[in-house]
Amino acid sequence: MNLTVNPIACTGHGVCAELLPELIATDEWGYPVIDPRPVPVALERDARRAVAACPALALRLTMSKEPARSAPRS
Amino acid sequence: MTTALDDTANQPAPGGAARQAAAGLPRLLPQAPEDLQAHLSRYGTVPYRGQRARAGAGRGEGSGRREGRGPGRERSGTLIADVEAAGLTGRGGAAFPVHRKLAAVANARASRKAVVANGAESEPASRKDELLLRIAPHLVLDGLQLAAEAVGATEAHLYLHAAPGPQLLRALAERSSRRLDLLPVTITEAPPRFLAGQETALVNRLGGRPARPAFQPPRVSERGLGGAPTLVQNAETLAHLALIARYGPRWFRAVGTETEPGSMLTTVYRPGRRTEIHEVPTGVPLRALLPADAQAWLVGGYHGVWLPLPDAAGLTLDHASLREFGAAPGAGVLAALPPDRCGLAEAARITGYLAAESAGQCGPCLNGLPRIAAALAELAGRGHQRQTRADLERWSGLVTGRGACHHPDGTVRFVGSALTTFAAEIDRHARGRCSATNRDPFLPLPDHRPNSEQDWI
Numbered sequence: 001m002n003l004t005v006n007p008i009a010c011t012g013h014g015v016c017a018e019l020l021p022e023l024i025a026t027d028e029w030g031y032p033v034i035d036p037r038p039v040p041v042a043l044e045r046d047a048r049r050a051v052a053a054c055p056a057l058a059l060r061l062t063m064s065k066e067p068a069r070s071a072p073r074s
Numbered sequence: 075m076t077t078a079l080d081d082t083a084n085q086p087a088p089g090g091a092a093r094q095a096a097a098g099l100p101r102l103l104p105q106a107p108e109d110l111q112a113h114l115s116r117y118g119t120v121p122y123r124g125q126r127a128r129a130g131a132g133r134g135e136g137s138g139r140r141e142g143r144g145p146g147r148e149r150s151g152t153l154i155a156d157v158e159a160a161g162l163t164g165r166g167g168a169a170f171p172v173h174r175k176l177a178a179v180a181n182a183r184a185s186r187k188a189v190v191a192n193g194a195e196s197e198p199a200s201r202k203d204e205l206l207l208r209i210a211p212h213l214v215l216d217g218l219q220l221a222a223e224a225v226g227a228t229e230a231h232l233y234l235h236a237a238p239g240p241q242l243l244r245a246l247a248e249r250s251s252r253r254l255d256l257l258p259v260t261i262t263e264a265p266p267r268f269l270a271g272q273e274t275a276l277v278n279r280l281g282g283r284p285a286r287p288a289f290q291p292p293r294v295s296e297r298g299l300g301g302a303p304t305l306v307q308n309a310e311t312l313a314h315l316a317l318i319a320r321y322g323p324r325w326f327r328a329v330g331t332e333t334e335p336g337s338m339l340t341t342v343y344r345p346g347r348r349t350e351i352h353e354v355p356t357g358v359p360l361r362a363l364l365p366a367d368a369q370a371w372l373v374g375g376y377h378g379v380w381l382p383l384p385d386a387a388g389l390t391l392d393h394a395s396l397r398e399f400g401a402a403p404g405a406g407v408l409a410a411l412p413p414d415r416c417g418l419a420e421a422a423r424i425t426g427y428l429a430a431e432s433a434g435q436c437g438p439c440l441n442g443l444p445r446i447a448a449a450l451a452e453l454a455g456r457g458h459q460r461q462t463r464a465d466l467e468r469w470s471g472l473v474t475g476r477g478a479c480h481h482p483d484g485t486v487r488f489v490g491s492a493l494t495t496f497a498a499e500i501d502r503h504a505r506g507r508c509s510a511t512n513r514d515p516f517l518p519l520p521d522h523r524p525n526s527e528q529d530w531i
Contacts, residue, residue: 007289010436033476
């Protein structure tokens with residue numbers, strides 16, 4: 001699975017970065033900078049929570065071509 | 075290069091006719107505007123193939139069928155197969171393989187399908203589609219109808235920067251009275267915005283909404299105008315397609331490079347000359363079009379790249395050659411900045427325009443581009459802050475790849491190439507100097523500076 005953001009819908013609320021700091025940082029204007037690699041299996045639950053919590057419905061989890069790695073990344 | 079046929083001020087003219095004729099060029103640009111009679115006697119009638127609604131996955135009848143085999147013709151398959159064999163890529167800037175878009179729409183299962191000739195490509199410095207639609211409208215309209223047939227379209231559109239000119243209106247009327255077209259053509263005007271010609275913005279505008287880019291996917295070839303699979307092709311691309319339909323892929327590949335065949339229209343800006351449109355083979359040496367005595371060359375327009383001289387003097391007009399400098403032919407805008415101008419000032423002026431042309435939809439673009447433009451303007455002034463260059467690089471990294479469309483990426487590419495190409499000038503400005511002796515702007519920008527929601531409609 002991959003996290004993607006619809007940049008038009010995104011309002012820079014920042015909830016996603018609070019819920020999933022492992023994969024989402026914010027830039028200096030408050031908009032999410034998302035790790036482009038597949039979501040590690042261990043973080044899928046948190047990723048789903050972040051998607052559900054986005055007030056702008058801008059965050060998506062999509063099927064990715066590469067399989068997710070099970071080991072967490074630094 | 076010779077020839078400036080049309081002396082009307084501000085109207086680009088085809089150039090270099092004598093020299094190009096030797097290479098079988100120009101293919102697209104007649105020496106004077108052509109009416110339907112002249113068009114048909116030069117090119118023959120529109121070669122519909124009766125393949126409507128069965129394009130792409132053939133019913134057997136298509137691929138080996140014999141068309142007329144007059145001089146220069148080949149046995150032809152479906153138009154999509156011919157376009158694939160020709161290697162035609164989009165001439166609007168992105169150079170996407172045309173047959174793939176055609177096949178995607180042809181193979182889509184839908185009761186409604188649309189084709190659009192895009193004559194409103196965004197680059198304000200590109201004038202080639204405007205000229206093509208003025209002096210060879212029938213080639214573009216042939217291409218539109220042939221593409222419509224190939225994909226099984228149920229509606230055809232023409233998207234223009236301005237109200238259609240008299241040549242175009244007459245061309246449509248002539249075709250209508252001769253019943254030449256399979257589909258009536260609906261004309262829609264684009265608002266005068268840089269991004270209005272972007273594919274998803276175009277679909278929004280044709281659907282009655284503001285001409286702002288949308289967030290893909292799905293591609294417009296899957297779900298475009300009113301949900302219908304939609305083929306959007308640049309006007310010049312359709313003109314090439316109309317000739318491939320007549321003369322076949324081998325003819326098309328007789329000019330240009332092996333990997334990027336054919337010819338392309340360029341809009342050329344040279345010191346002391348008025349704007350000229352040249353049709354050239356892909357792979358032509360840039361120095362055949364641009365003088366080496368220049369501050370720098372700009373290739374690909376305002377989402378393009380500044381090339382340093384003399385380092386770039388040996389490059390040719392194709393991706394394979396330009397890639398080394400991170401450049402691409404784009405929509406064929408080529409400019410030589412005169413030796414008496416300041417490249418930084420010119421780049422800053424254009425970047426200010428690009429920042430103002432953000433659709434304002436995506437946070438990084440909305441926030442980043444004005445800051446980038448202000449920083450570049452500071453570098454173009456005298457005695458800038460030390461921090462400015464670092465800020466510029468950080469913001470450039472922050473906006474890249476984070477828009478719904480390519481606007482932030484293209485703008486950053488343009489700015490990055492200015493920083494590299496004009497590095498010595500930046501140092502000069504830091505010391506309070508500037509090498510320019512002429513402060514007049516060189517490259518064109520639209521007079522209209524939009525500032526309201528109405529400007530997107």
